[in-house]
Amino acid sequence: MAPLEKSRLSDQIAQKIAGQLQRGLFSTGSKLPSVRQYGAQLGVNVGTVSRAYWKLENEGYIQCKPQSGFYVSGSVPRDRDSGSRARNRKDLSQIEEFKPDVQWLGHFLTSMTDPSNLFLSCGTPGAEVLDFSSIQKSLKAGMQTLGSKGLHYNYPAGYAPLKAQIARQYFNAGVDVHMDQVVLCFGCVEGGNTVLRVLTNPGDMVAVESPLFPGWAMLLRKHGLRLVEIPSHPRTGMDLDRLKAALNKYPIKTCLAMPNYSQAMGALSSDADKKRLVDLLAEHGANLIENDIYGDLHFGSVRPKPAKSFDRAGNVYLISSFSKTLAPGLRVGWIIPGKDPDRFRTEQTISNISTSAFVEAGISDFIEKGHYARHVRKVRKFCQSNLQLFNEAAARYFPEGTRLTKPAGGFMSWATFPKKVDALRIHNAALREKILILPGNAFTMGKQYPHSLSFGFGHSYTDSYDNALRRVGNMAKAQIAGA
Numbered sequence: 505m506a507p508l509e510k511s512r513l514s515d516q517i518a519q520k521i522a523g524q525l526q527r528g529l530f531s532t533g534s535k536l537p538s539v540r541q542y543g544a545q546l547g548v549n550v551g552t553v554s555r556a557y558w559k560l561e562n563e564g565y566i567q568c569k570p571q572s573g574f575y576v577s578g579s580v581p582r583d584r585d586s587g588s589r590a591r592n593r594k595d596l597s598q599i600e601e602f603k604p605d606v607q608w609l610g611h612f613l614t615s616m617t618d619p620s621n622l623f624l625s626c627g628t629p630g631a632e633v634l635d636f637s638s639i640q641k642s643l644k645a646g647m648q649t650l651g652s653k654g655l656h657y658n659y660p661a662g663y664a665p666l667k668a669q670i671a672r673q674y675f676n677a678g679v680d681v682h683m684d685q686v687v688l689c690f691g692c693v694e695g696g697n698t699v700l701r702v703l704t705n706p707g708d709m710v711a712v713e714s715p716l717f718p719g720w721a722m723l724l725r726k727h728g729l730r731l732v733e734i735p736s737h738p739r740t741g742m743d744l745d746r747l748k749a750a751l752n753k754y755p756i757k758t759c760l761a762m763p764n765y766s767q768a769m770g771a772l773s774s775d776a777d778k779k780r781l782v783d784l785l786a787e788h789g790a791n792l793i794e795n796d797i798y799g800d801l802h803f804g805s806v807r808p809k810p811a812k813s814f815d816r817a818g819n820v821y822l823i824s825s826f827s828k829t830l831a832p833g834l835r836v837g838w839i840i841p842g843k844d845p846d847r848f849r850t851e852q853t854i855s856n857i858s859t860s861a862f863v864e865a866g867i868s869d870f871i872e873k874g875h876y877a878r879h880v881r882k883v884r885k886f887c888q889s890n891l892q893l894f895n896e897a898a899a900r901y902f903p904e905g906t907r908l909t910k911p912a913g914g915f916m917s918w919a920t921f922p923k924k925v926d927a928l929r930i931h932n933a934a935l936r937e938k939i940l941i942l943p944g945n946a947f948t949m950g951k952q953y954p955h956s957l958s959f960g961f962g963h964s965y966t967d968s969y970d971n972a973l974r975r976v977g978n979m980a981k982a983q984i985a986g987a
């Protein structure tokens with residue numbers, strides 16, 4: 505602890521403890537350290553700490569129980585209601601410019617994790633569609649299978665049976681991959697982080713599909729990379745002519761894309777375009793980082809091929825995870841590298857030593873017992889019917905001239921309102937009504953999507969969701985009417 509001024513020492517100690525109590529560090533009824541212990545820890549005398557505790561007792565924060573000690577009372581004003589942290593937070597509904605940077609992320613996480621906000625752009629599956637009970641049983645079975653071996657590091661880069669299952673699923677989707685090439689990691693973003701560390705250097709230019717998931721934009725910038733945004737067609741994905749022009753003009757050696765159900769618009773590239781994308785990059789000596797996180801959530805009967813299935817030069821690095829299909833909290837993802845899988849295994853080991861064998865064994869059990877295939881079928885149906893309800897509501901509530909994307913999988917879609925509508929104003933007004941919705945410009949480094957909003961349909965279509973869409977539609981209509 506920093507030296508405290510003698511004159512106000514006990515007041516300062518009391519203030520420090522009061523701050524911690526307001527933030528909920530100690531729950532009601534829990535015991536504070538004894539006067540002697542705390543004094544020794546701070547290097548101050550017992551009398552000073554006693555004075556601080558008496559002050560807190562007078563102010564109602566703590567209670568003294570004779571012969572026992574000091575306890576947190578039930579009347580501590582918690583930060584959530586009145587704390588300074590909440591007051592210092594910038595209100596996301598006042599934001600004047602939306603760009604994916606660290607400051608914005610802080611505001612966004614605050615709004616997103618506030619349970620009183622309804623998040624319309626949510627990119628995770630709703631709790632109601634997750635199969636908690638089967639996952640729980642499989643995690644238990646995974647622990648039993650591993651026994652005490654699961655308490656050790658999980659070398660090398662993942663639980664072998666799960667790697668084999670992932671390799672089999674990709675084989676069925678047209679990717680010829682050996683299980684040893686699969687590198688397990690803590691989610692798709694962590695996989696991307698590893699691939700970027702291996703393939704890029706600060707200052708490099710990276711071509712990215714635009715609109716782009718804000719998390720990726722932040723990650724790329726953290727790596728010191730310069731982003732060249734390549735527009736994505738709402739139905740057919742990345743504009744390959746624009747990519748070709750950019751490759752001819754700039755020294756781009758890496759490209760990040762989601763050919764299967766792009767993050768923001770839900771676009772699906774054709775097989776011909778996937779092949780062209782991979783070949784075009786190979787011709788320019790460039791690599792593709794393919795995010796295939798939505799690939800399993802197809803509404804049609806056939807799982808779309810990943811671009812990786814057209815990789816002849818070893819220039820496609822596929823990253824994905826179970827976050828959209830099974831549960832984001834499991835934190836299991838994978839990398840299927842182009843060249844040199846050993847390099848990626850080593851990189852993962854340097855960063856994390858190992859992943860968690862217990863969780864991986866649990867997921868492996870889930871797949872083995874057929875739950876994964878059944879569950880994914882359920883999620884696909886669920887999302888498809890939510891999308892239909894969303895589209896019907898958009899037709900009812902959104903102003904004439906609004907364009908909606910038509911995703912054939914995944915659970916993200918994108919609405920572009922007529923030009924008079926300022927999506928940021930809608931975002932700000934909606935948040936004041938506890939509706940959180942991401943405006944288009946959160947998905948670009950420039951200001952390319954001022955009239956667009958992002959929607960997620962991985963959650964049940966409830967009355968509150970319907971009501972929120974109606975409110976958003978009314979806000980857009982009011983702007984058009986000049987209000």
Ligand SMILES: Cc1ncc(COP(=O)(O)O)c(C=O)c1O
Pocket residue numbers: 627628690691692693694717767795797824825826827832836837
């Ligand atoms: C496009 C995209 N990629 C990756 C992620 C995160 O994946 P993971 O949880 O596996 O790290 C998200 C999460 O919303 C996402 O939307």
